[in-house]
Amino acid sequence: MTAPTTPDEGTWATLRRGVALSPELRAGLPGTLALALASTLGKVAVPVAVQQGLDRGVRAAGGPDLGVIGLVAALAAVLLAVTVASAYLMNYRLYRSTETALAALRTRTFRHVHDLSVLHQQEERRGALVSRVTSDIDQISRFLQYSGVGLVVNAGQVLVATVVMLVYSWQLTILVYLVFLPLALLMPRFQRWQQSAYRRVRASVAVLYGAIAESVVGAPVIRAYGAAERTRTRLNRAVDEYRTSQYRAQSRSVVITTLGEGASGLANALVVVAGVLLGAGVGRALGVGGALSVGELTAFVFLVSLFVQPIQVFTETLSEAQNAVAGWRRVLDILDTRPDVADPGETGRPLPSGPLSVRFADVRFAYPDGPDVLSDVDLTLPAKSRVAVVGETGSGKTTFAKLLTRLMDPTGGRVELSDVPLGEVSFADLRRRVVMVPQDGFLFDSTVGRNVAFVRPDLSDERIAEAFAELGLADWLAALLSGLDTPVGERGEHLSVGERQLVALVRAAVADPDLLILDEATSAVDPATEVRLQRALDAVTRGRTTVTIAHRLSTAETADEVLVFDKGRIVQRGPHATLVAQPGSVYARLHASWLEQTR
Amino acid sequence: MYGGGVLGRGLRVLGRAIRDEPVTFAVGALGSVLFALMTVASAKVIGAVVGSVAVPAITAGRVTAGALALGAAAILGVSLLKIIGIFGRRLGAGAMQYRLQARYRREVTARYLDLPVSWHHRHPTGSLLSVANNDVESAYMPIAPLPFAVGTVTMLLAAIVSLLVTDWVLAVVGLLVFPAVFAVNVVYSRRSAPLQARAQRLRGDVAAVAHESFDGALVVKTAGREAAETARFAAVSDELRDASIAAGRVRGLFDPLMDALPNLGTLAVLVVGGIRLAGNDIQVQDLVGAAFLFSVLAFPVRAIGWVLGDLPRSVAGWERVHGVLSATGEMRYGTGEVPGAGAVALSFDDVTFAYGDGEPVLRGVTVDVPAGRTVAVVGATGSGKSTLTALAARLVDPGSGRVTLDGVDVRELSAPALARTVALVSQVPFVFDDTVAGNVALDRAHVGPDEVAAALALAQADGFVGALPDGADTPVGERGTSLSGGQRQRITLARGLAGRPRLLVLDDATSAVDPRVESAILAGLRRAAGADTTVLVVAYRRATIALADEVVYLDEGRVVARGPHQELLATVPGYAALVTAYETAEEVSA
Incomplete structure (x- = not known):
């Protein structure tokens, strides 16, 4: 596991890393920024027009000069039209480049999650992984579209406003900056204050959603145990906590907004007072000069609001920006996590054709920083053998299966298939030849037929129906409402656990693997389905090397060889009849309790 | 739009x-x-x-x-x-x-x-x-x-x-x-x-x-x-x-x-x-x-x-x-209690039930479970077993017919009386985002720490719970993600046992538990329930069925047969076929 970043990586470092990974963001950026500049310049046109119109037109010597006013207004109107056009183009380019870049990033991250080993996938909560390709990226897109480039545009507007203000009066400009300086210095402190409130909102919304989900999913239990009042109390507490936290965050954000508003009022008052004094020639008397006309003073007041606006927007979007950068960092960290079970790809060695033999040479496995969960595994399984793996929960039998399918790599030792080291087999070859049927027989929210065809999308319905028939499942398929087109529901929930495994078995059969690894369902399956499963299993394993993690000892009884795992080691191996005759052995004990269950 | x-x-x-x-x-x-x-x-x-x-x-x-x-x-x-x-x-x-x-x-x-x-x-x-x-x-x-x-x-x-x-x-x-x-x-x-x-x-x-x-x-x-x-x-x-x-x-x-x-x-x-x-x-x-x-x-x-x-x-x-x-149809509760103490008799009286407008899943079911007895319900998938358990705990009401406890219609019972009298443990274990003990007790007044501990022991959960960092006070996380399926099932089983219900309904509640652990649970249950608890149990495994005094065999929503396990095995071919499926399976694969 590579931990690519420290959590306190700076904002700029994250942004640099992010932009480097999404070159689409930079495509056409100069043009977009040029358009942004053009649209900002247009905004200054109106205050300047007001000034020119007032000084040269309205207050022209000899009464208002309508010609000048008309000309000024017409020029400004044209500039305004240019502004609208360039702002539209800028926005469009911005949406296009960011959405294109983020769609690519989304897909890349999605693929990367699948490329990570099961170890990494299990480390993260499922919901968290989904957030990486949904809400985190949505947040980045909002940030880039409204705050990111918006930030550049706003900074541009502040800059342009400042330059024009300086042209009119440097004295007044200094005054305005003096008013906003303390605000700028205090802002980081206010931001942290606001951030802590938003953190509480996020924490309380998680609690609330958890409580709501519990009350819905657990409805029967709540009813059966008369726990409605307890649930209601918890729900209401969560609802209220969320409301209070939202209100608190809102209050803090209002305080910050009004600081900007107050500063702007103060700046206006000071500009008017100082402007009038300067205009009346007081400045000259004080040696600071700076006489200015009525039009210039008016334009300056307009410019102050042009200057204030982006600052207010900035204060309101800063916390959103911080969240987005944090989300971006999480996405980048996923992408930077190197898949520790790597695909040799093109350079891989091919597996010899035909049924595969298995060899474990002194294999050991431990989770990172954990004790060994599997040790001293040294064995050879001949091709076409049918092997049952038994042992209690936590004995290491699932780990054994994961190493055999290269879902994980051993910490020590070697795994080979027909004398080819597993690590040198390309995934394409490996996944075609080695198929695992997991315990829960996960099905996709589609039809029975499509789920079977998952591994081979080209399969025709006839061929799929044949596969069912070959496994002795034609009657089961016929009993379904719409045959192959029967929807299986979310995660296959319209089918029973046993039936889901049936479909998963047919899926494995059509893949036609040379090594089949089967994880039997732990939960009891109703007997009729059990019979079908047994029959299908028998058909699908014929002529292949098969390793079954057996929860039912009946499977072990019929296997060529049984591997008994206990505390991460193989403690017994051999045919059922031999093992069961070893009194006091782990297998004898397991078998006795199994008998007690079934007879 | x-x-x-x-x-x-x-x-x-x-x-x-x-x-x-x-x-x-x-x-x-x-x-x-x-x-x-x-x-x-x-x-x-x-x-x-x-x-x-x-x-x-x-x-x-x-x-x-x-x-x-x-x-x-x-x-x-x-x-x-x-x-x-x-x-x-x-x-x-x-x-x-x-x-x-x-x-x-x-x-x-x-x-x-x-x-x-x-x-x-x-x-x-x-x-x-x-x-x-x-x-x-x-x-x-x-x-x-x-x-x-x-x-x-x-x-x-x-x-x-x-x-x-x-x-x-x-x-x-x-x-x-x-x-x-x-x-x-x-x-x-x-x-x-x-x-x-x-x-x-x-x-x-x-x-x-x-x-x-x-x-x-x-x-x-x-x-x-x-x-x-x-x-x-x-x-x-x-x-x-x-x-x-x-x-x-x-x-x-x-x-x-x-x-x-x-x-x-x-x-x-x-x-x-x-x-x-x-x-x-x-x-x-x-x-x-x-x-x-x-x-x-x-x-x-x-x-x-x-x-x-x-x-x-x-x-x-x-x-x-x-x-x-504006959705209507909430369940109204009565004000009654089931008089007395100890095991109650459960009876279904000509009960019919359908989900929504669908086909009835139970048709004219009449079953008596005498007080203190253990009755197993056996049937293929979709035969109506789970519906029967839901009716017994009054999660649903029958379309027609009556469900009674010691002769009192469950619809006449107050909600607290019902919850105190009947405990249902369902197939899919649901645990709350709370501690182990909180999950077992569920704030019920009559379930104290001693009852929790006893119930956990009976459900064979004391071992793994004891190994948790804070024992029974360890939070299990949202939906109990830190626990295995079998562990969750044992906690919900303990929840059902802890309230000392007068009727315990188990809907295949030990399916994810190791067979060895299951036999220990069942043996303990048999001892503990004694004469104070009536038990209705849905089961696939033979050992679970063997625990019962009597078996009710359901097929397509009807009671087809009822009697001791051995008797049904000998006289009812459908039943025999169903419960001997494991053996059949072995023959097929042999």
Whole structure:
């Protein structure tokens, strides 16, 4: 596991890393920024027009000069039209480049999650992984579209406003900056204050959603145990906590907004007072000069609001920006996590054709920083053998299966298939030849037929129906409402656990693997389905090397060889009849309790 | 999507919200009006100060200190009142929105708790969660800018009045610009609402594909289908990209237009004002004030657009919320108790039951379980076993017939009496985000720490619970993710045992437990239940069935046979075929 970043990586470092990974963001950026500049310049046109119109037109010597006013207004109107056009183009380019870049990033991250080993996938909560390709990226897109480039545009507007203000009066400009300086210095402190409130909102919304989900999913239990009042109390507490936290965050954000508003009022008052004094020639008397006309003073007041606006927007979007950068960092960290079970790809060695033999040479496995969960595994399984793996929960039998399918790599030792080291087999070859049927027989929210065809999308319905028939499942398929087109529901929930495994078995059969690894369902399956499963299993394993993690000892009884795992080691191996005759052995004990269950 | 119908219904949702929250709305609206008036006033004041203080001072080169101080004070005063307005507007709107959301979340979840389990069965979990989480949220989304919008309408009226007082010709400019602003808003809402709805829907699709694909990550990996899954994801992701760009394009035009319109107004004021000034109809200050007015109005006018833009989503959300709130059919409880103590007799008397309008899953079922006895229910998948257990615990009521405990109809029992008398442990273990002990006790008054400990021991859970960092006080996490399926099942089993129920109903409640552990549980249960508890148990495994005094064999919703296990094995071929399936399976594979 590579931990690519420290959590306190700076904002700029994250942004640099992010932009480097999404070159689409930079495509056409100069043009977009040029358009942004053009649209900002247009905004200054109106205050300047007001000034020119007032000084040269309205207050022209000899009464208002309508010609000048008309000309000024017409020029400004044209500039305004240019502004609208360039702002539209800028926005469009911005949406296009960011959405294109983020769609690519989304897909890349999605693929990367699948490329990570099961170890990494299990480390993260499922919901968290989904957030990486949904809400985190949505947040980045909002940030880039409204705050990111918006930030550049706003900074541009502040800059342009400042330059024009300086042209009119440097004295007044200094005054305005003096008013906003303390605000700028205090802002980081206010931001942290606001951030802590938003953190509480996020924490309380998680609690609330958890409580709501519990009350819905657990409805029967709540009813059966008369726990409605307890649930209601918890729900209401969560609802209220969320409301209070939202209100608190809102209050803090209002305080910050009004600081900007107050500063702007103060700046206006000071500009008017100082402007009038300067205009009346007081400045000259004080040696600071700076006489200015009525039009210039008016334009300056307009410019102050042009200057204030982006600052207010900035204060309101800063916390959103911080969240987005944090989300971006999480996405980048996923992408930077190197898949520790790597695909040799093109350079891989091919597996010899035909049924595969298995060899474990002194294999050991431990989770990172954990004790060994599997040790001293040294064995050879001949091709076409049918092997049952038994042992209690936590004995290491699932780990054994994961190493055999290269879902994980051993910490020590070697795994080979027909004398080819597993690590040198390309995934394409490996996944075609080695198929695992997991315990829960996960099905996709589609039809029975499509789920079977998952591994081979080209399969025709006839061929799929044949596969069912070959496994002795034609009657089961016929009993379904719409045959192959029967929807299986979310995660296959319209089918029973046993039936889901049936479909998963047919899926494995059509893949036609040379090594089949089967994880039997732990939960009891109703007997009729059990019979079908047994029959299908028998058909699908014929002529292949098969390793079954057996929860039912009946499977072990019929296997060529049984591997008994206990505390991460193989403690017994051999045919059922031999093992069961070893009194006091782990297998004898397991078998006795199994008998007690079934007879 | 955004027809007049939606507008009308949207306004009714807003109207109802105002009736629900009159005080916070009033605070928000008054704050907005104050803000609006002060925004207009600030333009007036700037104009006045420029006209009557700056012009003479700059022209004459002499400053009247008093007038200048007054002007500055007026600007500051207006700014202060504006701040008060902002506080009122945003805090009022925030309080209104959050209180409404909290109120309806409470009502919706309370409704969930009141509605019967059969109602829950008919509605997918996802949609119920979505109503309480998202629909409540979006129903009151337009509340945030509502007071602002109301204030803005006031401000526009004030602006027109202010212009009318100044000069009717300038007012005409306002009367042209303001409706244009409004019209652009309406057009924008209509254009963008469907585009945004589409993007929103696609965002849901992207999440759904990711969720499913990551859920099935193991299958994807073992089948080597990463590339195909990525292609499936890329397809929806690209669709979302195109939809977002389309929505962004409309917005990309709208934003600069909204910026430009008031500016255009300012320029119009300059020209028209110049003409009026030439005719001596107005003063310089009137012109400056009017010009400034347009520039300060640019931002608030957008609030109207925000409200209108959110209305379609709000209506959709509210209608789903309303659907839950107006759902009827909650279960009524009686006031009775089952007299006495110790085991109760359970009987089903000619019970028929169907889910919704479907085929009956139970038909004329009559079964007596004498007090203190253990009866196993056996049948193939879909034979109605689980329904029978749900009826016994009164999670559902029969369509016809009666379910009684010691002769008392379960419908006559009070909810607490029912919960005290019957405990149901179902096949899928559900644990709450609480400690182990909290999950077992569930705040029941008669379940103390001793009962919890005893129940955990009986359910063979004391071993792994003892090994947890804080023993029984260890939190199990949301849905008990830190535990294995078998461990969760044992905790729910302990929950059922802890209340010392007079009737214990087990619906295949040990299916995920290791066979060895299961035999220990069953043996303990047999000892502990003794004569104080009647047990109804649904089972597949022979050992579980063997625990029963008697077996009821169900097939397609009817009781086909009943009697001791050995007797049924010998006399009922269907039963024998079912329970000997394991042996049959062995023969097949041998």
